Amino acid sequence: MASRAATPYMACFPKAPRLKARDAMPSLNEIRSTFLNYFAADGHEKVHSAPLVPQNDPTLLFVNAGMVPFKDYFTGAAKPPYPRATSSQKCVRAGGKHNDLDNVGYTARHLTFFEMLGNFSFGDYFKEHAIERAWNLVTRDFDLDPKRLMVTVYIDDDEAAAIWKKVAGFSDDKIVRIAGSDNFWAMGENGPCGPCTEIFWDHGDSVPGGPPGSPDEDGDRFVEIWNNVFMQFEKENDEIVRKLEKPSIDTGMGLERMTTVLQGVHSVYETDLFKTLIAASEDATSTRAEGERKPSHQVIADHLRSSSFLIADGVTPSNEGRGYVLRRIMRRAMRHAHLLGASDPLMHRLVPTLVAEMGAAYPELARAQAFIEDTLKQEEIRFRTTLSKGMALFDTAVQGFRPGDMLDGQTAFTLSDTYGFPLDLTRTRRAAAAFPSTSKASRRRWPSSASARARTGRARARRPTPANGWPCATAWDRPSSPAMTPSRDRARSWP
Numbered sequence: 001m002a003s004r005a006a007t008p009y010m011a012c013f014p015k016a017p018r019l020k021a022r023d024a025m026p027s028l029n030e031i032r033s034t035f036l037n038y039f040a041a042d043g044h045e046k047v048h049s050a051p052l053v054p055q056n057d058p059t060l061l062f063v064n065a066g067m068v069p070f071k072d073y074f075t076g077a078a079k080p081p082y083p084r085a086t087s088s089q090k091c092v093r094a095g096g097k098h099n100d101l102d103n104v105g106y107t108a109r110h111l112t113f114f115e116m117l118g119n120f121s122f123g124d125y126f127k128e129h130a131i132e133r134a135w136n137l138v139t140r141d142f143d144l145d146p147k148r149l150m151v152t153v154y155i156d157d158d159e160a161a162a163i164w165k166k167v168a169g170f171s172d173d174k175i176v177r178i179a180g181s182d183n184f185w186a187m188g189e190n191g192p193c194g195p196c197t198e199i200f201w202d203h204g205d206s207v208p209g210g211p212p213g214s215p216d217e218d219g220d221r222f223v224e225i226w227n228n229v230f231m232q233f234e235k236e237n238d239e240i241v242r243k244l245e246k247p248s249i250d251t252g253m254g255l256e257r258m259t260t261v262l263q264g265v266h267s268v269y270e271t272d273l274f275k276t277l278i279a280a281s282e283d284a285t286s287t288r289a290e291g292e293r294k295p296s297h298q299v300i301a302d303h304l305r306s307s308s309f310l311i312a313d314g315v316t317p318s319n320e321g322r323g324y325v326l327r328r329i330m331r332r333a334m335r336h337a338h339l340l341g342a343s344d345p346l347m348h349r350l351v352p353t354l355v356a357e358m359g360a361a362y363p364e365l366a367r368a369q370a371f372i373e374d375t376l377k378q379e380e381i382r383f384r385t386t387l388s389k390g391m392a393l394f395d396t397a398v399q400g401f402r403p404g405d406m407l408d409g410q411t412a413f414t415l416s417d418t419y420g421f422p423l424d425l426t427r428t429r430r431a432a433a434a435f436p437s438t439s440k441a442s443r444r445r446w447p448s449s450a451s452a453r454a455r456t457g458r459a460r461a462r463r464p465t466p467a468n469g470w471p472c473a474t475a476w477d478r479p480s481s482p483a484m485t486p487s488r489d490r491a492r493s494w495p
């Protein structure tokens with residue numbers, strides 16, 4: 001794009017190694033390094049990921065966005081030691097507001113653990129510099145075709161729209177103006193917030209879906225790859241209460257999603273890292289990740305990451321709070337391992353592969369390897385003793401089921417709460433029991449609608465309700481939505 005050369009920053013921009021110059025497909029590890037080095041060369045302090053357990057926010061279950069560790073720098077509550085930072089932040093979304101757990105394994109995009117790449121300005125640069133740098137990275141260093149990129153801006157953000165025109169040379173139809181929360185990012189009910197601009201990649205017309213703002217936007221064709229937030233306000237109890245003293249920048253790029261784009265695939269599970277983890281799971285179970293078994297291998301690969309990183313950061317399985325969420329994740333994976341026919345504990349055997357892939361970027365993972373393996377193994381031994389009891393209960397409950405029959409709420413709750421039966425597996429078993437001929441289609445229906453728009457920070461996953469195709473008792477929702485604060489009832493219930 002001609003306009004790139006016209007921007008004031010290009011002349012002094014240091015040369016960073018470009019993925020473009022390489023013959024081989026960039027690996028996920030290389031993409032992470034390219035991002036961090038790019039911003040380091042622009043005066044950003046490289047900051048190692050904070051632990052998954054928030055250090056500065058008791059209201060948050062897990063760190064779920066790159067800006068969380070920097071929250072106090074944005075609000076002015078703490079003085080930043082550097083004016084600019086860049087990081088690849090470990091994030092978990094498996095409980096509370098951003099809860100993707102039940103979709104994971106069945107969709108192309110949902111993960112419980114992911115890395116969010118970000119660049120941050122704490123009252124230093126603002127819109128123009130952020131947009132220019134973002135455009136430069138994606139089109140120059142990542143070498144994405146500008147014709148397949150488009151952006152959204154907040155509905156009345158004329159300034160951002162004008163910058164995009166200047167920097168990218170976009171015509172109006174490539175700059176979609178969106179009202180409401182889609183282009184106004186907030187950390188939660190409390191904390192810094194502001195309008196944002198999102199960059200979208202067009203996967204091409206072989207993938208169903210329309211551009212952002214269109215009736216078909218929920219399809220998978222146009223995916224958001226990067227969100228740049230113009231932090232300007234602070235919220236309390238979901239109300240904007242003040243303007244930030246210094247406007248700032250917070251950006252979030254999902255590393256795994258960017259890797260799908262740069263590796264030319266459509267699912268995160270087809271990227272190099274996940275292919276390696278899935279291959280390890282295939283070897284360990286002597287099964288192929290094909291057909292009905294594919295989601296199980298995908299669940300195992302994803303949950304191996306979230307469980308291992310949570311354990312490395314000091315979370316251990318328990319019946320309350322963070323430990324309860326970890327236990328649900330672990331048991332969901334273990335249940336899928338059982339479904340694949342694994343007769344002995346499986347998850348701990350996959351840890352060495354994970355450490356080989358991610359230990360260099362996250363030394364804390366390598367340091368905790370033995371503890372992670374032991375924790376996974378003990379939990380899987382324990383889970384297996386309750387599994388057969390839960391299955392017997394389930395099989396009795398669904399005997400004679402006909403299409404449309406509903407599992408009673410008490411059984412559903414007991415299965416989940418007492419036996420740790422993951423929701424999707426109970427549903428799969430129920431579908432198989434009640435709808436032998438249509439179970440496949442039934443299983444597809446909910447995950448695909450939920451996958452429709454798993455935007456960074458704002459997945460609009462629908463919960464299973466009678467209205468969207470799953471006859472469910474309301475009890476389902478309780479175990480699927482672990483509260484931020486531990487529940488006493490729950491604390492007593494899991495064996």
Ligand code: GLY
Pocket residue numbers: 065066067185227229250251252456457
């Ligand atoms: N904090 C920006 C994002 O999560 O999209």
